[in-house]
Amino acid sequence: MKSKLEICLASALVLIANSAEAAFISGSGDANYSTAYQGASAATFAGLGFTIGTGATDLKVSTGTYADPAGLVFGSVITANASAYGTTTGKLDYAYSIDSANTAYGNARDYKWLQNTGTNYSTNTAQDKPWLGTIWNLGGQANQAVVFPIVDHGPLPQEAVEYTVYLTNTPGSTNLADWSLAVLDQVYLQGWEADNTSLADGFTTxxxxxxxATFQYVSLQGVGSQALQPLYGDEDEIDAVAGLTADGGSVVTSVPEPSSFALAGLGLVALGYSRRRKSF
Known part of the structure; x- marks a missing residue:
């Protein structure tokens, strides 16, 4: 018979094994998507002056529809620094409403979004102040952040990349040295939802x-060295954010370390021994 420790460890291994990267669903394109951006490539982004990995060829651009990695957990907003909150009401015509302030709008992929507005149109690194962005707790240590932007007007791809991404373990710090700049690694032109009739959720990044390196908190700032707002506005619309491991799996948020299981087991053994002694 397996011990509780063995069962718990086995469950943890199953959970980790199931955390695969985004799964391809369909390669069919959507007729509503403009061919100008449905055919975007790494060169498209490099041509816009984007810093992409260690070279333009590192960026991966995927067409078709993808599903979330198993066990994906969306981050929770801990610092909004938001200038607007809205709900997308038209998936094909970019229609939206402006709503009352609600930080929960950034906690789920539900077409409810919040916006962090930059202070000017400069992409100078001096504008990189992630503590002024919207900050999420990813729930665990992440090497990557997947961002689900809302597209409310053209042109693309610029409109879907209006932000600079930093990660940290000290979200209250105003020292840039405590933050690590993330670079664009992959673009999913039709998002991660099984809904390729929607324009609004395109360009998951x-x-x-x-x-x-891994960190638990991520900031998206609608200005800075990675944002494309000098051409097309400095106001991102973010539906949700989630953390990923280095291999693209979901961040593990609730499985204790094996040492924790062992300590718990020792505690149960000690409790049982104490009770037996009292019964004599």
Missing amino acids: VWKLAGG
């Missing part, structure tokens, strides 16, 4: 840290 994945941002990655070099060297396998």
Whole structure:
């Protein structure tokens, strides 16, 4: 008979094994998607002056529809720094409403979004102040952040990349040295939802840290060195954000370390021994 420790560890291994990267669903394109951006490539982004990994060829651009990695958990907004909140009401015509302030709008992929507006149109690195962005708790250590932007007007791809992404373990810090800049690693032209009739959720983007570094908090700032707002506005609309491991799996948020299981087991053994002694 397996011990509780063995059962718990086995469950943890199953959970981790199931955390695969985004799964391809369909390669069929959507007639409502403009061919100008449905055919975007790494060169499209490099041509816009984007810093992409260690070279333009590192960026991966995927067409078709993809599903979430198993067990994907969306981040929770802890610092809004938002200038507007809205709900997308038309998936094909970009229609939306402006709503009352509600930080929960950034906690789920539900076409409810919040917006962090930059201070000017400069992409100078001096504008990189992630503590002024919207900050999410990813729930666990992440090497990558997947961003689900809302597209409310053209042109694309610029409109879907209006933000600079930083990760940290000290979200209250105003020292840039405590933040790590993530670079664009992958673009999913038709998003991660099984809904390729929607324009609003297009261009899901994945941002990655070099060297396998991991952090628990992510900031998206509608200005800065990675944003494309100098051409097309400095007001991102973010539906949701989630953390990913270096291999593209979901961040593990609730499985204790094996040492925790062992300590719990020792505690149960000690409790049982104490009770037996009292019964004599």
